[in-house]
Amino acid sequence: MCLAGFAMPADVDDIRMWRAPDHTRLVFDLSGAVDYELFTLTGPDRVVIDINDTAMRGNIDGLDFSDSPITAIRSGARDNNQLRVVLDLTAKVDPRSFTLPPNQEFGNRLVIDLYDLGPAPPASPSVANTPPPLDGKRDIVIAISAGHGGEDPGSIGYDGRIMEKNVTLAISRYLEDQLNSMPGYRPVMIRDGDYYVQLDQRPEIARRERADLFVAVHADAFRSSRANGATIYALSGDRADRENSRRVSQKENSSDLLGGVDGDITLGTFDDDVALTLVSLQMAWSMEQSLIAGTHVLQSMDGIARLRRDKVQQASLQVLNSPDIPSILVETGYLTNPGDADRLKSADYQRLMASALAQGIANYFYESPPEGTLIAWNKRNGILPGSYTVKRGDNLSEIALRFGLSLSELKRLNNLTSNTIQIGQRLTLPGNEPVRASEHMIRRGETLSEIAERYRVNLSSLRQANNISGDRIMVGQILKIPTS
Ligand SMILES: [Zn+2]
Structure with a gap:
């Protein structure tokens, strides 16, 4: 026996x-x-x-x-x-x-x-090979993480055939195209094929590429086919706190955690307590930024997808575990819902979803561009690109949003009477004019002084125009923007 x-x-x-x-x-x-x-x-x-x-x-x-x-x-x-x-x-x-x-x-x-074995593949170049440009106008780097892949199909559609890994890769590739077409942005694909990248490797790749934002693309499944709609998750404190402690205990891996591109701050030189505090501060910043970025993306997705929640959700998801990189996860819809699934498998809708993501990302970065980027430089100098050439898949309101204009402003500038545009058509943008608007709806995370700066008005005249004495503002509140 x-x-x-x-x-x-x-x-x-x-x-x-x-x-x-x-x-x-x-x-x-x-x-x-x-x-x-x-x-x-x-x-x-x-x-x-x-x-x-x-x-x-x-x-x-x-x-x-x-x-x-x-x-x-x-x-x-x-x-x-x-x-x-x-x-x-x-x-x-x-x-x-x-x-x-x-x-x-x-x-x-x-x-x-x-x-x-042998030479490293060219797919993930190390930072050492790609030094940031010296002219202070680097690209904003967006890490795009197409969920699942390879032997991990992710959610399976209501028809038993649609696989999440294919939907997420298709949307991610359209997002990559979109970002490539926008000056000042550089997309990095965490996976670009039908293979699996370990969850803990995904933020590592983003970190190596010095990503400014990490975007994970997914599609949901539920036992009931009725569940439908999109959800956005932001980096959560829970997971991140545990992650912080782990990283501090492994100082050698944390040396580049504090944005020390030039090695000016490394955790190895600090006590654990100090290091943990520094990382926590960085973390608090990333979490706040994740929420703001997620809110912009949520707003730009409104209208093309039903939103399950009107707010960005916070959840302890392993892929969102970068204390140093603002990170969001987009569940684009339910593959177990026939309506959502049929849209999500169509190339047209995938492209539309990708442009909504790109638009939300661009809106977020236009509002608070990282120092040293082309977008920051343009904004500081009040420069919008002088013109924009219409590309396949563009629509007018999307272009307006991308450059911080209202739809009517863009139409007026270009003497357009309808919203119809042609591929290859050249649209005039306001050039050296700072962006002007008469009203501003407050979004989560905004402060009064940021808004004043954005519209180039001084803080006291903004307070005065709105009968505000302190700095207290509320999400959804409409502010009058004084004209001078
Ligand atoms: Zn998934």
Whole structure:
């Protein structure tokens, strides 16, 4: 009688495969839990996986090895019902492996990651390779994190076919296009293909790229098909506090946490208490900024999506764990709701969603641009771009918002009587005129002095025009902006 191990006889039902910029992932779909052993052989390079009490049932002939170091996968039964799987390779790899228990979508799995050796992939250049420009007009960097990917499909649609990982990547790519078309912005894709990037790696990539904002794109699922609409989450204190403590205890990783691009402040030189306080201050700033950015995005999504909540939600989500980078997570709708899902899988709506995100991001940064950026420089000098060429997917009100204009102002400037515009049409912008408006609705996070500065009026005349004596203002309150 054999009592060794807890694994029952199992089958390999299928092998799935994804190529990421720095590794190749293989997922063995199993009918039960397995014991296995993995080792490498050289001359030629191979990875061998011996799986106890297991048989190959699936047909693995259809796998596409292009761009991967794998040239073939062979399998054979050995003594004692052991299954040997051999991966033939063109180069040495660093193999890592682990098993996963069943979840809603899949049964037991054995995951094998073959990390490339040799030169680092160009997909994520390090900061050292891309020094910030010296003229003080750097781009604002937006890290775009398309949710899920590879063997993690995310939510599955009401029809059993739409997969969240594809919807999030499509919207993220349109967002990347949008941001690329806007002067002063540089998008960075956290993933740009059908592969998985670990949750804790995503903010790390954003940090390496010196991102000014981290945007995670997702789509929801619920057991009832009635649930619908979009939700925006902002970096939460809970998660971030725990994250702070962890980072302070690992000072070596925290050295660039305090915005010390030039290394002027590093945590390693401080006591834990001081370091934690400094990081907490940075954290308080990021959380506040996350809320403000999220609110701008929420406002620009209003009208193209039903908003489940009229406020940005705060939740302890692992992907929003950067104490130093303002971070938001956008649930674009419910794939389990037929209405939401059919929209979210259409390219037109994906593009519309992406422009709403881009517009909200641009509005946020126009209001409080980071020092040293082109957007900050333009704003300080009262410069809007002189003209704008209409691109595919643009609409007039979106362009107006992007440059901080009202729709009627933009139409008047261009002698337009309708909202119809043509691709390639050149629109005049107000040039050197500072932005003028007669009224301003207060948004969450704004202060009276910021608003005064934005409209280039002095604080006391703004107070006077609105019969305000102190600095107390309320979200939603309409302020009169004095004309001089
Ligand atoms: Zn998701």
